[in-house]
Amino acid sequence: MKALLKLIHFEIHRFRHILFGLMGLTALVQIGATVLFAIGERVERLSEYENQAIVPGPVSVLEPLANNRGLYGFPVLICIVTLLLYVFLSWYREWFGKSTLIYRLLMLPMPRRNIYLAKLAALLVFIGSLLALQLVLLLAIRAVFNAIVPDEYLVFAGLADMINTSAVFQILLPLSLEFFVLFYGMGITCVLVLFTAVLLERGRRPRGTFLAAAYVAGMAVLLLGTIVARASSLHEWLNLYAYEFTWILAGIWMVAAAFAVWLGFRALNRTVSV
Amino acid sequence: MKRYLLSILLAAAALVGIGSYCVYGAMNPFPEFRVVVGEGDESLLDGAVFGGTMVRQYGSWKYGSYYAEVTTEGTEYEFERSLFKKRNRHPLEAELDPDAHAFLRGKTFALVNFYLDDRMIVYGELDTMQINDLEREVTAELEMMDLATGKRTAFRTVLETGSRKSFPYLADVQRIGDELHLFVEMENRYRVYVLTLEGELVRKVDVGLPAGQEEEGARRRIGLASNHRPHAAKGVVGIQVMTYGGQVAPPSTPMPVEFYGDDEANFVIDTNDDALARVDLYVYDYAEERVRQVGTLIAEDALETGRSFSNQMTDTHHHLVWNDKDQLRIKQISLADGSVRTTAWTAEQLGGSIGYMTLHDGKAYVLAIDGNGYEKHFTVNILDLDSFAMVGKAGLEPAIRTVGDVSETLYLHGMVFR
Numbered sequence: 001m002k003a004l005l006k007l008i009h010f011e012i013h014r015f016r017h018i019l020f021g022l023m024g025l026t027a028l029v030q031i032g033a034t035v036l037f038a039i040g041e042r043v044e045r046l047s048e049y050e051n052q053a054i055v056p057g058p059v060s061v062l063e064p065l066a067n068n069r070g071l072y073g074f075p076v077l078i079c080i081v082t083l084l085l086y087v088f089l090s091w092y093r094e095w096f097g098k099s100t101l102i103y104r105l106l107m108l109p110m111p112r113r114n115i116y117l118a119k120l121a122a123l124l125v126f127i128g129s130l131l132a133l134q135l136v137l138l139l140a141i142r143a144v145f146n147a148i149v150p151d152e153y154l155v156f157a158g159l160a161d162m163i164n165t166s167a168v169f170q171i172l173l174p175l176s177l178e179f180f181v182l183f184y185g186m187g188i189t190c191v192l193v194l195f196t197a198v199l200l201e202r203g204r205r206p207r208g209t210f211l212a213a214a215y216v217a218g219m220a221v222l223l224l225g226t227i228v229a230r231a232s233s234l235h236e237w238l239n240l241y242a243y244e245f246t247w248i249l250a251g252i253w254m255v256a257a258a259f260a261v262w263l264g265f266r267a268l269n270r271t272v273s274v
Numbered sequence: 275m276k277r278y279l280l281s282i283l284l285a286a287a288a289l290v291g292i293g294s295y296c297v298y299g300a301m302n303p304f305p306e307f308r309v310v311v312g313e314g315d316e317s318l319l320d321g322a323v324f325g326g327t328m329v330r331q332y333g334s335w336k337y338g339s340y341y342a343e344v345t346t347e348g349t350e351y352e353f354e355r356s357l358f359k360k361r362n363r364h365p366l367e368a369e370l371d372p373d374a375h376a377f378l379r380g381k382t383f384a385l386v387n388f389y390l391d392d393r394m395i396v397y398g399e400l401d402t403m404q405i406n407d408l409e410r411e412v413t414a415e416l417e418m419m420d421l422a423t424g425k426r427t428a429f430r431t432v433l434e435t436g437s438r439k440s441f442p443y444l445a446d447v448q449r450i451g452d453e454l455h456l457f458v459e460m461e462n463r464y465r466v467y468v469l470t471l472e473g474e475l476v477r478k479v480d481v482g483l484p485a486g487q488e489e490e491g492a493r494r495r496i497g498l499a500s501n502h503r504p505h506a507a508k509g510v511v512g513i514q515v516m517t518y519g520g521q522v523a524p525p526s527t528p529m530p531v532e533f534y535g536d537d538e539a540n541f542v543i544d545t546n547d548d549a550l551a552r553v554d555l556y557v558y559d560y561a562e563e564r565v566r567q568v569g570t571l572i573a574e575d576a577l578e579t580g581r582s583f584s585n586q587m588t589d590t591h592h593h594l595v596w597n598d599k600d601q602l603r604i605k606q607i608s609l610a611d612g613s614v615r616t617t618a619w620t621a622e623q624l625g626g627s628i629g630y631m632t633l634h635d636g637k638a639y640v641l642a643i644d645g646n647g648y649e650k651h652f653t654v655n656i657l658d659l660d661s662f663a664m665v666g667k668a669g670l671e672p673a674i675r676t677v678g679d680v681s682e683t684l685y686l687h688g689m690v691f692r
Contacts, residue, residue: 009281016280058335129284132291156678160303161330161338175299176354239380246357 003110004118011122015086019126022082023133026075027140033071034141037064038148045153060155061145065165073168079130083123087191090119091198102272112268116195116261123191127184131172138162138169182250186223189257193219196264203271215263219256226252304328304340305675305682307349309654314666318637318656319346321368326686332679342684344670349684362692366390366505370421377419377426388505389447389454395419396449398456400433400442411435412442414456416473429473433458445498446511450560457481457511457558459498464513466558479563483513483556493518493548499555499587502636502659510557510609512587513565518548549579555592555607568592569612571605578603586633586659593659595638599627602640604659617662625653625667630688636660641686649674652686 012019041063045056065072094102105115138159146154163169174180193216201212226249229235235245305328311319323343328351330338341352355361364378365385374395381387381397389396396418405411412434419426433442438461445464446457453476456467464481483496499512555568573579577596584595592607602619619640621627626644629652633639640655651673656666675682 005278009278012281012284019284058332060332060337062337125281125285125288128288128292131295132287135291135295155332155335155337156680157337158303159298164338164340170353173295174353176356177296177299178356178358179353180296180299182357236380241360241379242362243356243358243360250358 003108004114007114007118008121011090011118012125015122015126018082019129022079022130025078026133027137029075030072030137030141031144033068034061034064034144035148037068038145041149045150056153058153058155059149060157061142062157062161062165064145065162069166069168073166076134076168076172083126086123087194088198091195091202095202106272113265116264116268120191120195134172186253189223189253189260192257192260192264196260196267199264199267199272203267223253223256304351307344307684308671309344309346309668310671311346311666311668314656316346318666319668321363321691322639322689323692324686324689326684328682328684330680330682344684365691370395373424374419374421385504386445387447389449389507390505391449391507392421394421394449396447396454398444398447400444400458402440402442405435409435410440412460414467416454418471431469431473431475433467433475446504448507448560455560464558466563481558481565483515483565492551499585499592502586502588508589509561510559512592513556513558514585515554515556517551517554519551549573553594557609568609569607569614571607571614577601584631584633586636588636588660591660595631595633597628597631602628602631602638604638604662606659619657624655626651629686632689633659634691637665639689641689650683650685
């Protein structure tokens with residue numbers, strides 16, 4: 001266990017600069033945009049008030065969030081793409097980095113599955129910490145906006161309303177625990193499949209490439225098939241109620257995740273070499 | 275330990291952040307509304323689900339809009355709707371013992387496909403199959419269950435074979451004695467197929483209507499009356515003949531119903547210009563196996579001549595219901611003697627302008643909306659169609675929730691029964 005924790009720390013430490021860069025970018029763009037929009041609202045309202053031309057209307061932080069979804073969502077998408085690349089990078093750099101670290105990793109006196117688990121755990125920590133940051137940033141955005149816009153024009157907005165302004169936030173931070181578990185469970189399953197595909201490729205080079213491609217294609221058909229099946233009326237044809245069908249499809253995802261882990265461990269133990 | 279501080283801090287931030295968010299979500303920062311029955315029996319709203327939008331507003335400024343469904347139990351917002359829980363109950367589950375619920379698995383929710391009495395439940399479906407290049411076959415697939423023993427029987431019977439057998443619609447299933455009667459609309463005709471309980475086709479009965487003499491410009495449209503309990507044992511099926519435009523002479527000689535015939539000249543086209551002139555009500559009597567006329571309603575004013583009305587037949591009467599936002603009118607034809615009675619309710623009597631109306635199980639559910647500007651109050655009026663009596667009233671509780679300067683209102687759009 002201690003060895004695993006050390007490995008997790010090792011992974012996190014190696015990615016820290018990129019992670020802090022992503023955090024900084026997100027904070028800078030979102031807070032910076034909020035400051036600019038809030039100043040704009042303040043100037044607009046105070047000048048209207050002075051001119052007495054139009055009665056100034058109330059405003060809340062929802063306005064800049066809803067009107068500039070692209071801007072607020074942009075750093076989030078950068079984070080998602082970076083973490084997606086990290087899924088591959090975290091493995092391939094062990095082979096193609098400055099020193100072939102995989103040699104030392106595979107020789108460590110511990111079960112090889114720890115390498116797999118450490119990379120997965122590190123990724124989860126990155127995702128979790130970026131999500132936590134986004135939550136803090138949403139509260140900070142509201143605080144900054146409320147501090148700049150004069151109180152007499154300000155309408156208080158709840159966190160749920162802020163999340164509801166954008167599809168990106170709605171998917172990243174679903175309000176229902178069920179959807180939270182569902183979305184992130186599906187995401188983790190996809191990561192496990194990609195991890196295993198990398199190990200299949202590394203384990204049986206050069207034909208491992210075809211093996212990995214076939215595995216990914218098979219899983220894509222299976223997993224995307226469940227989503228299509230859920231959206232269709234297949235359950236009626238199978239004489240099942242929709243919720244029963246959902247349980248079956250969730251079971252397929254869980255089996256796919258378990259199979260990916262088993263296959264990944266097996267590849268790591270038996271076929272992967274320097 | 276200090277060496278691992280970065281990892282510990284990141285992991286702790288992730289756990290605390292996501293954990294706090296889940297607690298926030300579980301606390302549900304959204305208002306909880308409930309439909310509360312003020313007058314009448316709460317069972318009148320069994321299975322009723324009202325759809326609406328919860329809107330937050332600050333003065334006249336609206337923000338935050340969430341679709342929600344509200345019942346007598348509480349509110350369910352769209353974002354919290356579980357995919358893993360049973361959502362839609364089959365309408366017949368409430369009338370069957372739990373042991374018999376398995377019979378409903380995989381079957382349509384349309385009650386016209388069912389027959390239920392204290393002895394058995396029957397389910398029927400029609401299917402069309404191309405049997406060769408020229409011919410099609412219309413078959414009935416029936417499944418029955420003896421409610422006492424749970425014994426199931428299923429059979430498939432060919433009803434028709436021919437070149438143009440298409441789009442058959444099963445409008446009613448009945449057990450009359452030891453026979454099953456299937457009331458079918460097909461090829462623009464109504465026909466009843468009588469089968470034994472073993473699935474043998476015994477006879478076919480063409481449902482004929484008096485033809486009527488149409489004035490020039492008048493057009494007829496024929497449709498079946500909707501029944502308040504389509505699956506229940508009943509003696510008759512209602513047939514409405516709507517005449518649009520012109521003045522129409524009384525019905526004369528009987529002839530088979532053919533309302534969208536081959537002949538272009540007979541093809542019925544309703545145009546928006548045509549106003550409803552009259553509705554002739556007929557019933558097909560299962561025991562006598564013939565059609566008889568029950569009565570006629572003459573459309574009297576702009577509300578009635580409009581093309582849109584709702585209808586429902588109970589055991590004793592047939593009802594036509596019209597409404598606009600200011601009034602609701604029910605016209606009732608007695609199935610016994612054809613006499614007509616009318617009742618009308620104004621928006622004021624109903625507690626606000628009429629936003630939605632639906633008929634269910636012999637009752638009219640009328641959603642009235644009161645209030646101007648941004649403060650709306652909703653009243654659900656429940657009227658018994660047979661007696662014309664107001665049997666229940668319900669409302670939202672709370673009508674509005676206020677948090678600081680922000681008010682949260684659930685705007686109801688309509689309702690369904692599940």
